[in-house]
Amino acid sequence: MRVLGISPLDKDSTVAIVEDGEILFAAGEERFSRTKQQDGFPQQALEKALAWTGLKLSDMDQVCYPFLTWENEQRLYLDNLEQEKAFLRGFQPADLSSQIRSALEKVPERNQPIHGLEHPNAMMEKGFLHSSFYSMAGAQKIASNNAALKGSRQWAEYATDSFRHWQKDLENGLERNGWRKPVKRMDHHLSHAANSYLCSGYDRALCVTLDGYGSGLAGSISEADNGKIRRLHGLPFPNSLGTLYEHVTSSLGFRPSRHEGKIVGLASYGDPTILGDVLLARVKQLPGDFRIYEANNVYFSRYLASKFPKIDVAAAYQYVLEKLATDYIRYWVQKTGIGNLVLSGGVTANVKLNQRIFEIEGVNNIFIYPNMGDGGCGTGAALYHTWPGGVKESISSAYLGPDYSEAQMETALKARGLAYQRPEHLAAEVARLVHEGNVVARFDGRMEYGPRALGNRSILYHAREPEVNQWLNKRLGRTEFMPFAPVTLFEARERCYHNIKGADHAAEFMTITFDCTDFMRETCPAAVHVDGTARPQLIRREVNPGYYDILAEYEKLSGIPSLINTSFNMHEEPIVNSPEDAARAFMQGALDYLVMGPFLVPQPNPAH
Template sequence: MKVLGLSPLDKDATVSIVEDGVIIYAAGEERFSRVKQQDGFPYEAIQKALDYTGTKIEDIDVVSYPFMPWEKEQELFTANMQVEQDFIANFKGNGLATQVKAAKKNIPQRTEGVHGLKDPNEKMDKGLLKRAYFRLAGATPAFSKLAAKKASQRWSDNALASFKQWQQELDKGLKSLGLEGKLKRIDHHLSHAANSFYASGYEKALCITLDGYGTGLAGSISIGSEGKIKRIHGVKFPYSLGSFYEQVTSCLGFKPSRHEGKIVGLASYGDPEILSDILLSRFIQQDGDIKMYEANNVYFSRYLAAHFPKIDVAAAYQKVLEVVATNFVQHWVEETGIDTVVLSGGVTANVKLNQRIFEIEGVKQMFVYPNMGDGGCGTGAALYHSWPGGVKPSISNAYFGPDFTEQEIIAELEKANLSYTRPDNLAAEVAAHIHGGAVVARFDGRMEYGPRALGNRTIMYHAREPEVNQWLNKRLGRTEFMPFAPVTLYEARKRYYHNIKGAEHTAEFMTVTFDCTDEMKRDCPAAVHVDGTARPQLIKREVNPGYYDIIKEYEKLSGISSLINTSFNMHEEPIVCSPYDAVRAFLLGNLDWLAIGPFLVKHPESKAV
């Protein structure tokens, strides 16, 4: 059976073609439109998928979409919101004013700077009137409950309008392609559970999903066994850890659903203890469930951000996310006795959270789906509807997008008047340039699917120089406090990372952090975050020989088995897709060298040797 999977259209619209449980193509519309997290019906991505795979419209048996009709979604979240109002009315708080007054006394005087912040104790300064309103709507019980109620109603109204809009666009798009009669819908969290379980290769696993909202839920627990998935618990929206983290992202001045990773980076500089008890007091966890007081009241986080340093707010939200989520997972690990977990949903993009889940006593193996956010739901839905039964091997890579011919590459190089060579040993030359201090972009093979650059659309640099986090981020227009991630030879994993056994495979997709060994800290300080962790991509030669060979040649020169790997794109742009995109980003980013296909190109203005 051949299934066309479409992710939700509201953001990061992504197309997948899955045949009998095998992913043969997957790519986001953003890679072709060049608009980050492109929404709407993915006309271009569908056409690219059909052309690349040689699929005709009549070859498609099913179109799978990971949401119910708008009427069903409305029914579910409306009922949930009514239950939430009863919870808010009966919630007994701990005296927020007293807690905040005590917390303020614990703010330290800091002198060591944080790159990207003007002052280490920098707060969100919104002016006197807004600060007063945040206090009223976010921290004064009688008014905050009213604000929370209005926020939930506003969310419901916006969600209803959104579901109606995207359903109309879905119907219109499918009709234009002659596919309107082949649509099958699937529960949103089931699509998340399906992508993580079916891609894992495990015979049996505890499927954990956590996100913002999906078909009435913000999370779920299922048991995957022998090719079948059975849900045993759902966390009802609005008690959403996704929304919880979106609120801190927004209150600190970043874009929700896009910049949550910046909060993870920022959190390592702060003291989580200053505010974590205040945040934890708003949660109730019983019998493996999660409830959160005033879950939709955005003014509470804004109130905290106006009175406490950004780094301490970020640190507290990160810690509380970890505490609540690990309590949730640990309950179900103990309840079911299953020691293998698979994760999906936007919350599991949080690599530090994934480390904490893997560290739970009783968890021996873990797999995180490489495209864990909603962009991966289309693949999960397609896997579910095309699964032939039984167990298949895990996916070995996420190179599911398009590739390009040498002729197409040459055409773009010549259009840009760039000189190029075709080295006999490209890997050795690239490694030598990196060893000598050059920044090298790599463009080769099929494009990665999902949010991570995994070698085929990657920028590489040696990790010996801690200062690279400032100057290379600045060159690429990125936030300075964000750490770079390393790519590491698979066989060197135990030399560089603690407690990696059981998570090696998911580390091939750069989806979890580990505590670094002293050797890693010494050899690759630029890839080790301030908290002593790194988010590696482990690379095997059989998965990507050209990429592997570069790191292996670098190891011969330096004795070091890791390099920095960061995504090949300009700030706020999608990862490059085509040779044109690669040449453009190479020139705009003032990178020293471009390894594109079998060719090597030096930047016209580079002084690197």
């Protein structure tokens, strides 16, 4: 059976073609449109998917979409929001004013600079009117309850308009391309559970999904066995860890659904005990469940951000995210006795959270779907509806996008007037250049599917120099609070990272952090965060020989089995897709060398 899966169109619209449980092609529209998290009907991705596979839309048995009709989605979330009113009436919050006074007394003086902040205790400076409004709508019970209910009403109105709009856009887009049969719709969280479980290789697993919203839920727990998935629990919206984290991202001046990773980085500099209890007092925890008080009131996080250092606000929200998620999951691990965990949903893009989940007693193995956000739901829907039954081996890579011929690469280089060579021993030459301190971009093979660059659209540098996090980010136009991630030879994983057994396959997709060994801290300080962790990509030769060989040759020269791997793109731009994208980004970023397929290209305008 052959199915076209299309992810939700509201952001990061993505196309996947799946045949009998095998993903033939998957790529996001953003890589072709060059607009980050592109929404709308994924026309270019669809055309590329059909061209790459040699198929026509008429060859598909089904088109799947991982949301219900707008009427059914509306019915679910309106029911949920009625339940929220009853919860708000019955919940007795702690005395916030005394909690805030106590928390303010805990804020320490800080002088150690944090790159990207004007001062380590920097707060969100707001004018008197804004601060007064946040104090009222975020902190005074009647006003804040009203703000929460208004936030829910506005969310529901927006969601209804959005679901209607994207349903019409989907139907019109498919009709333009000749598809006139019905669209197979499915429960959103089931599509998340399906992509993580069916790609994990586990026979039996506990499926955990956590996100902002999907088909009435903000999370779910399912038991999966022999290719079948059975839901055990649904976490009703608006009790959403995704919304919780979006609020703090917005309140600290960043863009929700895009910059949550910056909050993860900031959090390690702050003290979670200052505000952690303040946040937890607004949650009703139940065995294997929880409810969040005023879940749709963004003004509470803005209130905190106007009174406390950014790093302490970030630290508290990260701490509460970890506590709520791990308590929730721990209950179901103990109840079912299942030690294999598979994760999906936008919240599981939080690599520190995934480490805490893996540390839960009773969890033996973990797998996080590489495209864990909504962009991955199209594959989940298509996998579910084409699954032949039973269990297959786990996916070995996320190289599921397009590739390009040597002729196309040469054409792109010539169009830019770039000189190039074809070294006999390319990997050894690239390793030497990196070892000598050059920044090398690599473009080769099929493009990665999902948010992480995994070697085929990556920038490489040695990890011996911590200052690289400042100057290379500046060159690429980025501001980050986490260090660059390392790529590490699979064979060296235990030399570099603690407690990696059972998560080593997940680490091939750069989806989880680990505590670093002394060896890693000493030899690769640029890749180790202030909290002593790193988010590695483990690489095996059978998965990507050209990429692996560069790292193996570098180890021969340096004795170090890790390099920095950061995505090949400029600031706020999607990861490069085509040879033309790569040549342009290479020039814009003034990188020292570009490896494009078999070609080595020196920078004609060096930055230093």
